[in-house]
Amino acid sequence: MEPLNQWLAALLEGNVIFTPQTLGYYWTGLVTTAQLVFLSLLVGLVLAVPLAILRGSKHRWIKLPVYFYTYVFRGTPLLVQLYIIYYGVVFVDGIQQSMFWPILKEAFYPALIAFTLNTAAYTTEIFHGAIKATSRGEIEAARAYGMSQGLTMRRIILPSAFRRALPAYGNEVIFMLHASAIASVVTLMDITGAARFVYARYYAPFEAFIFAALIYLCLTFMILYFFRYLEKRLLAHLKPLNGT
Structure with a gap:
């Protein structure tokens, strides 16, 4: 890490493109990326849980x-989905005269819709697979205890499925962070958008995009650390005891 720190310090001190103004662009891009990824993951998770339950229904008209x-x-x-939502929203009849137009005409919200629908689809399948993998013995024990189907789902199946889905969902969070880089194609000033702006202004592609890559790398390490911590806390009962 020491050579990397020295190189980064030399880059920041010796290169004229890293001024307080350009670093402000990167900070704005970091905030935008964090907001976009966090909100899309949050809403996508809220949508995915009931959809995963419906996905496992025995009725074809529900699950199909x-x-x-x-x-x-x-x-x-995801890029095609983003283009369809961003450019296609203006063709909805009456949308420009509606109360939603002041919001939808901003690039952030079509991007948020596209990212939310995309991550909700992946998360639905992740949780559907985790629910299907629930031990039959757990369900039978809940029924023997007198729990209803809804109570069994809430107290037994979903908590157990969440623990099993945690590693796969951590990968989905990292995927969404990296996929957020395409938001800049619809004029959104995220991390990649800031790097493109700095590159266009100073004609320094290596410095601009390497610095953006370092920001993504730091965010990825933070996400990995967070999910490793959650896995240790929530999956501690699966580890063998010392000496056994």
């Missing part, structure tokens, strides 16, 4: 629409 939704959003590129 959910399957179709996840199939479409997992089977098409």
Whole structure:
């Protein structure tokens, strides 16, 4: 780490592109990226839990629409989804005269919608697989105890499924962080957008994008550390005892 710290310090001190103004652009991009990723993951998680339950329904008319939704959003590129929502919203009849237009005309909200729908589709499948992997013995024990189907789902199946889904969901969070780099194509000033602006102004692609990559790298390490901590806390009962 010491050579990297020395190189970064020399880069910041010796290169004229890293002024307080340009660093302010990167800070603005960092805040925008954090808001976009956090909100899309939060809303996507709220949507994914009930969709995952419906995905496992025995009724085809319930589970097939959910399957179709996840199939479409997992089977098409996120960039294409972003373009369709960002450019397609203006063609909705009456949208420009509605109360929602002041919000939807900003690039942030179409990007948020696209990212939310995409991560909700992946998270739905992650939780659906975790719910299906629930031990039959746990469900039978809950029924023997007198729990209803809804109570069993809330107290037994979902907590158990969340613990099993945690590693896969951590990867989804990192994927969404990296995928957020495409938000700059719709004029959003995220981390990559800040790097593109600095590059266009100073014609220094290596410094601009390497600095952006370091920011993404630091955020990735923070996410990894957070999910490793959660796994240690929530999956501690699966580790063998010392000496056994």
